[in-house]
Amino acid sequence: MTALRDSLIRQIAAQGPITVAEYMTTCLLHPQHGYYTTRDPFGTQGDFTTAPEISQMFGEILGLCIAQVWMDQGRPAPFTLAELGPGRGTLMADLLRATRAVPRFNDAARLHLVEASPVLRRMQARNLPDAQFHDSADTLPDAPLFIIANEFFDALPIRQFLRAGNGWRERMVGLRDGKLAFGLGPVTALAALEHRLADMAEGQMVETCAPAAHVLAAMATQIDKHGGCALIIDYGDWRSRGDTFQALYQHAHDDPLAHPGQADLTAHVDFEALAQAAAPLHATDLTPQGVFLERLGITQRAQTLARSLDGAALQAHIAAHRRLTHPQEMGHLFKVLGLHPQTTPVPPGFGS
Secondary structure, eight states: OOHHHHHHHHHHHHHOOEEHHHHHHHHHHOTTTOTTTSSOOBSTTSSBOOHHHHOHHHHHHHHHHHHHHHHHTTOOSSEEEEEESOTTSHHHHHHHHHGGGSTTHHHHEEEEEEOOOHHHHHHHHHHOTTOEEESSGGGSOSSOEEEEEESOGGGSOOEEEEEETTEEEEEEEEEETTEEEEEEEEEEOOGGGGGGGGTOOTTOEEEEOHHHHHHHHHHHHHHHHHOEEEEEEEEEESSOOSOOOEEEETTEEEOTTTSTTTSEEEOOEEHHHHHHHTTTSEEOOOEEHHHHHHHTTHHHHHHHHHTTOOHHHHHHHHHHHHHHHOTTTHHHHEEEEEEEOTTSOOOTTSOO
């Protein structure tokens, strides 16, 4: 038993079942026992490794993409350069190093990070001492906004609904024999899911993420008003379908209810919902990460870096390139969505 599991069991016993979203929020962000609030989740000592930690090329390539969009939009100065959920700050550090060669870009950039974890904020502050921190995207400056979100939206709390006739039953976290267990709420008609009745059969599941829509709306308002763009990189697909709620514990897949507060909880991203929430911005075609990075020249960058490597370092470099781009690794599972004003050019790396 964990302290957080005991607390959840007492809460549910006293007050009744909670939504999957409430469970996720508590497990990830509880002040004393939350997964993100109490540890560094990355690397061999954590539970997962993100693309920026795999290779410097990832942040460098994204940085040059952002810089090209900035130039295409007239080089606004100053502008907000922001990242949602910046991890250790590795991606942004690599990005800023790559963009030093772009005249006036780094001088015009004002760095802002949206981070909920106190542990990660301390690491980011060491790696990016000029950054300003925010609890949410709502408080980003009223200025041109160029923003990256890599593996951010998958950690936002979801709700799950199973079709039941012309209504829906919400999946809940309750108790069975004194242990945490999934159950279903009563049948309810939901206007927000009315459009999904056409493509979902009886008993099939849809996942929704209200916090994601809120974040996208705040970003879109800024970008539509002042210019800029957003790059969203995550695993998921164009439309939510099925149960994607999952846990990682000690680098292995786990029962999401088994280790509350000690496992990373995520769900696949519904990119269609993100694009809809970002109206009136133009949404690019949803593009596999491998295709996106190859279009931006990651293989050429890999070849350049390889010239100064040999032995184990060279083999690790080759493996990192493969992991980021190959369809059987991160290249296809992860997708990239770009958002930009209707009147501006499509960011590089996407189709026309």
